[in-house]
Amino acid sequence: MEVLEAVLLGVPVTLLVTVAALALGAVLAVPLAAARRSRVVPLRWLGRVVIDVVRGIPPVVWLFLIFFGLGRDLIRLEPIEAGIIGLGVISAGYLAEIYRGGLSAVHAGQWEAASALGMGGTDTLVRVVAPQAFRVSLPAVTTYAISLLKDSTIVSAIGVSEILFRATQSARSTGAGLTPFFVAAAVYILLSAPLAWLSRGLDARLRARVAR
Amino acid sequence: MSAVAQEPAVVLDRIHKQFGDLVVVRDVSLTVARGEVVAIIGPSGSGKSTLLRCINLLERADSGRVEVVGRAVEPGAGVAGRDLAALRRSVGMVFQSFNLFPHMTVLRNVSLPQERVLGRSRAEADARSRQLLERVGLAAKADTYPSRCSGGQQQRVAIARALALDPEVMLFDEPTSALDPELGLEVLAVMRELAADGMTMVVVTHEIHFAADVADRVVVMADGAVLEEGTPEQVLRSPSTERARRFLSAVVDR
Amino acid sequence: MTGLLTSWGEWLPRLLEGLVTSVELTAASLLLGIPLGLVLALLSSSRTRAVRWAAIALVEIGRGTPALVMLQFVYYGLPSAGLSLTAFVSAVAALSLTTAGYTSEILRGGLQAVPAGETEAAGALGMSHRDTLRFVVVPQGVRIALPSLMGFAILIFQATSLTFTISVVELLSQAYSIGAATFRYLDVLVLAGLLYLAVTIPAGLLTNRTERRLSRHL
Numbered sequence: 001m002e003v004l005e006a007v008l009l010g011v012p013v014t015l016l017v018t019v020a021a022l023a024l025g026a027v028l029a030v031p032l033a034a035a036r037r038s039r040v041v042p043l044r045w046l047g048r049v050v051i052d053v054v055r056g057i058p059p060v061v062w063l064f065l066i067f068f069g070l071g072r073d074l075i076r077l078e079p080i081e082a083g084i085i086g087l088g089v090i091s092a093g094y095l096a097e098i099y100r101g102g103l104s105a106v107h108a109g110q111w112e113a114a115s116a117l118g119m120g121g122t123d124t125l126v127r128v129v130a131p132q133a134f135r136v137s138l139p140a141v142t143t144y145a146i147s148l149l150k151d152s153t154i155v156s157a158i159g160v161s162e163i164l165f166r167a168t169q170s171a172r173s174t175g176a177g178l179t180p181f182f183v184a185a186a187v188y189i190l191l192s193a194p195l196a197w198l199s200r201g202l203d204a205r206l207r208a209r210v211a212r
Numbered sequence: 213m214s215a216v217a218q219e220p221a222v223v224l225d226r227i228h229k230q231f232g233d234l235v236v237v238r239d240v241s242l243t244v245a246r247g248e249v250v251a252i253i254g255p256s257g258s259g260k261s262t263l264l265r266c267i268n269l270l271e272r273a274d275s276g277r278v279e280v281v282g283r284a285v286e287p288g289a290g291v292a293g294r295d296l297a298a299l300r301r302s303v304g305m306v307f308q309s310f311n312l313f314p315h316m317t318v319l320r321n322v323s324l325p326q327e328r329v330l331g332r333s334r335a336e337a338d339a340r341s342r343q344l345l346e347r348v349g350l351a352a353k354a355d356t357y358p359s360r361c362s363g364g365q366q367q368r369v370a371i372a373r374a375l376a377l378d379p380e381v382m383l384f385d386e387p388t389s390a391l392d393p394e395l396g397l398e399v400l401a402v403m404r405e406l407a408a409d410g411m412t413m414v415v416v417t418h419e420i421h422f423a424a425d426v427a428d429r430v431v432v433m434a435d436g437a438v439l440e441e442g443t444p445e446q447v448l449r450s451p452s453t454e455r456a457r458r459f460l461s462a463v464v465d466r
Numbered sequence: 467m468t469g470l471l472t473s474w475g476e477w478l479p480r481l482l483e484g485l486v487t488s489v490e491l492t493a494a495s496l497l498l499g500i501p502l503g504l505v506l507a508l509l510s511s512s513r514t515r516a517v518r519w520a521a522i523a524l525v526e527i528g529r530g531t532p533a534l535v536m537l538q539f540v541y542y543g544l545p546s547a548g549l550s551l552t553a554f555v556s557a558v559a560a561l562s563l564t565t566a567g568y569t570s571e572i573l574r575g576g577l578q579a580v581p582a583g584e585t586e587a588a589g590a591l592g593m594s595h596r597d598t599l600r601f602v603v604v605p606q607g608v609r610i611a612l613p614s615l616m617g618f619a620i621l622i623f624q625a626t627s628l629t630f631t632i633s634v635v636e637l638l639s640q641a642y643s644i645g646a647a648t649f650r651y652l653d654v655l656v657l658a659g660l661l662y663l664a665v666t667i668p669a670g671l672l673t674n675r676t677e678r679r680l681s682r683h684l
Contacts, residue, residue, distance in 0.1 A: 268590055270586060270589065270590060297592055297594075300589065300590060300591070300592035301592045303590075304590075304591075305587075305590040305591075307583060307586070307587060307590075309581075309583050311581070311583040311584050311586065311587035312584075312587075313584055313587075313588075313601075313602055313606075314584075314606070315605055315606050315609060324601060325588075325591040325592065325593055328593055328594075328597045328601070329591060329592040329593055370587075373591070374590075374591070377591065377592065
């Protein structure tokens, strides 16, 4: 019971880190995706390099870079802040690619039809293409959110007391052995199940609506 | 001719097959003599492909008896693995979508089943394969991959692959339906030759001309039952049922 | 700037040593995990229900458990169940289980992408179920899955950085201890990041190329 209590104390922290990082990433991903699809070649390359670098360095290395690298010398950061920023930056890289996939899934005929109707580029993007791209991307975004929930365990490496951190601590201090890990695994499965369920439901509904 | 040669190649006895509540084949009986070419025609959804697939047990009939060159099974009562293997070995099948193995060369496509099913050595199998590829006019394609062959060429390879197992009966499931008319002709030419050589063939087809010229017997199916059966002249020129007449005029007027 | 480069030159041998360990970990996990994943993929469509459920359960545990939890579990948890493994062996065991879980799903997708008509044709040719799997379904399924498997290999290479937490002396661990000794965390971590990129970016390009090449004969 003690073990369960200890592990459950980590749940709000895990959820906070996941949700905040996802929100940060969702916003940062917009300019990145736009750069990737820009007509300006250097901008397109810059977008690509940023995305490849963000995704090519292991998440925990990012956390260390931000927490120990920047945090020591330049700006004082709390572990949880560093964790959210690190996971947020990584999420931006992954979400930008998901957005891009969604944008290119919208049929080119939609752009043509809108411009034939006399709509401007921005108008077409905001009113015609983006809503469709959003629907196409949503299942991929929820899948990513589930994996982010699990990846958020790595913030324990810089001392954020989320689920795994507390489980490991309780395993070491109470000598409870395997139990804390089983409890932690069960909690992750319980947390991701509703998200998985939601994503399957969304997928089915959006597929029915965006009929092609 | 001896008595054994007179034994029919295929006997279907009161075959019944349904998917859920939908009856696809309704108590159909059909006998195919050795060396006979039977064409099965009919509108889509008439159950003709399902009936054909009941012969080599790709579909298991719910009831009825299937007999191929003297070996009988009752699919509804379960089929022993050994019986299934023996039956599949004596029956070759050609599909509408060719179904060649895309990761193997044309030669490997034809040789592999010989090695695995008949236990031939690779050299024996390859020799037989080349001989058959020559026969369907594709000796030059032996070392290419299926994706580099036209649909008509792929279908001829599929015919060679089936023939390589020395089957006693060949089943064709709409072998030209996925092909441009011109490419279909080369496949039909191979089939004509096969028929002339005395192969027992059951052909589900939309090619009325092929049925008229090559088949010894034409069977018209609709709604899971046999409507008409007889020589091509009888069935195609003067069908006796109204349903068959409507179908035939729709096909011929095309 | 020259100061930084000199330091980098000093640190590089140790970091490269760590990188070699990271690559070894990756190779061992893939060599054990992918065959296990293939077996699980085949068993998860077994006709025997108990076998199927056991396989699916293993896959879900392998995929559902975060890699870091798996690592901590094997290294800190298992000793209390009487099984003590060295850090490196624990890391391989944990990452192999994760690999098996993910790759079995990737491979299952590949196997299912093999057209049913080909299985049917093999059956009509009299080939046994086992032969059909061995010669027709598995070779093509693996080939279809190859780009995704390569993509996953890059992720598991990145995940080796997590073994730092169970004191495997890999790249990140080397960088951290240099940082702790010199207090120049940012400088050494940037170099470590560049070394990770030196593997992941070419590997990513290779993956894309493989994807384009393989679409030819399928």
